[in-house]
Amino acid sequence: MLSSRFPVAVQILIILQWCSDDVKITSEVIASSVNTNPVIIRRIMGYLKKHDLITTASSADGAKLLKKADQITLLDVYKAVELTEANKLFALHENTNPYCPIGSRINDVLELHLGEARNALEVKLDSITIQDLVSEFIPFDDFTSSPEYKSIERFFPNSNNINNK
Amino acid sequence: MLSSRFPVAVQILIILQWCSDDVKITSEVIASSVNTNPVIIRRIMGYLKKHDLITTASSADGAKLLKKADQITLLDVYKAVELTEANKLFALHENTNPYCPIGSRINDVLELHLGEARNALEVKLDSITIQDLVSEFIPFDDFTSSPEYKSIERFFPNSNNINNK
DNA sequence: TGTGAGTGATACCAAGTTGGTTACAGAGAA
DNA sequence: TTCTCTGTAACCAACTTGGTATCACTCACA
Numbered sequence: 202m203l204s205s206r207f208p209v210a211v212q213i214l215i216i217l218q219w220c221s222d223d224v225k226i227t228s229e230v231i232a233s234s235v236n237t238n239p240v241i242i243r244r245i246m247g248y249l250k251k252h253d254l255i256t257t258a259s260s261a262d263g264a265k266l267l268k269k270a271d272q273i274t275l276l277d278v279y280k281a282v283e284l285t286e287a288n289k290l291f292a293l294h295e296n297t298n299p300y301c302p303i304g305s306r307i308n309d310v311l312e313l314h315l316g317e318a319r320n321a322l323e324v325k326l327d328s329i330t331i332q333d334l335v336s337e338f339i340p341f342d343d344f345t346s347s348p349e350y351k352s353i354e355r356f357f358p359n360s361n362n363i364n365n366k
Numbered sequence: 367m368l369s370s371r372f373p374v375a376v377q378i379l380i381i382l383q384w385c386s387d388d389v390k391i392t393s394e395v396i397a398s399s400v401n402t403n404p405v406i407i408r409r410i411m412g413y414l415k416k417h418d419l420i421t422t423a424s425s426a427d428g429a430k431l432l433k434k435a436d437q438i439t440l441l442d443v444y445k446a447v448e449l450t451e452a453n454k455l456f457a458l459h460e461n462t463n464p465y466c467p468i469g470s471r472i473n474d475v476l477e478l479h480l481g482e483a484r485n486a487l488e489v490k491l492d493s494i495t496i497q498d499l500v501s502e503f504i505p506f507d508d509f510t511s512s513p514e515y516k517s518i519e520r521f522f523p524n525s526n527n528i529n530n531k
Numbered sequence: 532t533g534t535g536a537g538t539g540a541t542a543c544c545a546a547g548t549t550g551g552t553t554a555c556a557g558a559g560a561a
Numbered sequence: 562t563t564c565t566c567t568g569t570a571a572c573c574a575a576c577t578t579g580g581t582a583t584c585a586c587t588c589a590c591a
Contacts, residue, residue, distance in 0.1 A: 202368075202450040202454050202455065202456070202457050203367075203368070203455060203456050203457060204457060205456075205458060205578090206579095207456060208457070208458050208459060208472075208476050208480070209459050211476065212459075212462075212472050212476075215468055215472070216468055219468060227537060227538090228537075228538075229537080233466065234462065234463050234469040235459055235462055235463070236459070236461050236462050236463050236469065237459065237580075238579080238581065239538095240540095240581070241579065241580070241581095243538065243540090244539095244540095246538095247539075257538070257539090258587095258589090259536090259537060259539085259587040259588055260535085260536055260537055260538080260589050260590090261536080261588075261590085262589090263537090275483070284577095285367040290367065290368060291367075291370075291373055292368060292369060292370040293370060293373050294370045294377075294400055294402065294550095296401050297399065297400055298398055298399050298401050301398065302503060302504055303377065303380055303381055303384060303399050303503060304377075304399040304401065306502075306503060307399075310499055310502050310503070311373050311376065311377075311499075314440070314494050314498075314499065315440075317490055317494075318440070318487050318490040318491050318494075320490075321486040321489065322484070322490075324486065325482055325483040325486040325487075326483050329479050329483075333479075334479065337475050338467060338475070339467055369549065369550090370550085392565085393566080393567075394566085402550075402551075403550080403551055403552065404567095405551080405552075405553090405568090405569090406550065406551070406552095408566095408569090409568095412569090423558095423559085423560095423566080423567080424558045424560095424565090424566060424567045424568085425558065425559040425561095425565055425566055425567080426559075426560050426561085426566085449548095459579095533591095534589105534590090534591085535589095535590095535591100536587100536588090536589090536590105537588095538586080539585090539586085539587100540584090540586100541583085541585105542581100542583085543582085543583105544579100544580080544581080544582105545578100545579095545580090546577100546579090546580105547576105547577085547578080547579105548575100548578095549574100549575085549576080549577095550573105550575090550576105551572100551573080551575105552571100552572080552573080553570105553571085553572080553573105554569100554570085555568100555569090555570090556567105556568090556569090556570105557566105557569105558565100558566085558567080558568100559564100559565090559566090560564090560565085560566105561562100561564085
C-alpha cells in the first residue's frame with residue numbers, strides 16, 4: 202500500500218482552491234482539516250512547492266495555488282509527492298540470477314508489462330483535476346453564508362480538540 | 367512504492383509454467399533464479415497456494431500450477447500477494463476533521479476517484495496472463511537442447527555463488 | 532523599529548513493513 | 562529408515578512512515 206502523502210497533498214490543494222482568496226490558509230488550518238500535525242503539512246507542501254504547484258508565505262497571506270485548479274491533475278500531485286526514483290510503482294527484485302534464462306531477463310519483461318499497468322493508472326490520474334474534486338463539495342460562499350458559520354477558526358478548529366483516538 | 371512480493375510471485379509462476387512437467391521445482395531452485403532465500407519463496411508460495419493458484423509437495427514432485435497459464439492473470443497474482451485489506455492501493459488519512467466541510471467528506475470523494483484510478487490499473491493487470499509472459503522467454507526445450515545445458519542445477523546454480531553484492 | 536505569526540528545517544521517536552536468516556518439526560517418497 | 566523438502570516460527574537489521582518538539586529566520590504590520 203502506498204503512503205498517505207498523496208491523498209493528503211490532494212486535500213491540501215482542494216482546500217487552497219476551495220477557500221476564497223482572502224482567507225489566509227496556514228499549515229495549521231490545513232492540519233486541522235486533515236487532523237494531523239502542521240509539520241506534516243509543511244513537509245508535503247514543500248514537495249508541492251518544489252514542483253511549482255503552490256507558493257507559501259512566511260508570515261501573512263498564507264499559501265496559494267500557482268496554477269488554475271483545472272490545470273492541476275492528480276498525476277501532477279502524485280508525481281510531486283511520490284518519492285521513489287522515477288515514481289516507480291512496483292519494486293522489482295534486484296540481482297536476479299544472470300545464468301538463469303528466466304532470472305536473467307525477468308526484470309526487462311516485467312518492466313515492460315508492469316509499466317503498461319502503471320501507465321493505465323497514470324492516464325486515469327491525469328484525467329482528474331483538482332477542480333473536478335472541488336466541485337464535489339459545498340461551495341465556500343454557500344458555507345460561509347450558512348447559519349453555522351462564524352469564522353474560519355470555527356470550522357477548522359484545532360485538531361487536538363477533535364482527535365477521537 | 368509497493369513491495370517486490372508481487373514481481374517475485376509472477377516470476378515463480380513463470381518458472382512453474384516454463385519448465386517441462388517432469389522437472390522438479392523446489393523453493394530452492396526458484397530462490398536461485400530470483401537470487402534470494404528459499405524461505406522467502408515459500409512464504410510467497412504460501413499466498414499463491416491459499417488462493418488456489420499452485421500446489422506444492424512436501425518431498426517429491428515439486429510445485430505445479432493449478433490452472434492453465436493463460437487462465438492466470440497478473441491481477442490474480444496481485445490480489446493473492448497484496449496483503450492490505452481489500453488490496454487497497456492508496457492509504458487515506460484516517461480521522462479527518464468531521465467539523466470541516468472538506469475534511470468530513472474528503473475520504474468519500476477520494477475513494478471514488480482514486481478507486482477509478484486503481485481500477486484502471488487492475489483492468490490492465492487482468493489483461494496480461496502468465497502465458498503471455500512465458501512466451502517472451504526462450505522455450506524450455508530449446509534451452510535444454512542447447513550446448514550449454516547440462517542439468518537443472520547447472521542453470522539454476524546456488525544463489526550464494528552468484529551474489530554480486 | 533520592534534513584535535508576533537508562520538515557515539522551513541532539523542532532530543528525534545515509535546510503530547510497522549520488508550527482505551533475509553536460522554532452526555526445526557513433520558510429511559512423504561525411495 | 563533415511564533423505565529431501567515443506568511450512569512455520571522466531572529473530573534481525575534496515576527502511577519508511579506519521580508524529581512531535583525545537584529553533585532560527587522571514588516578513589507584514591502596528
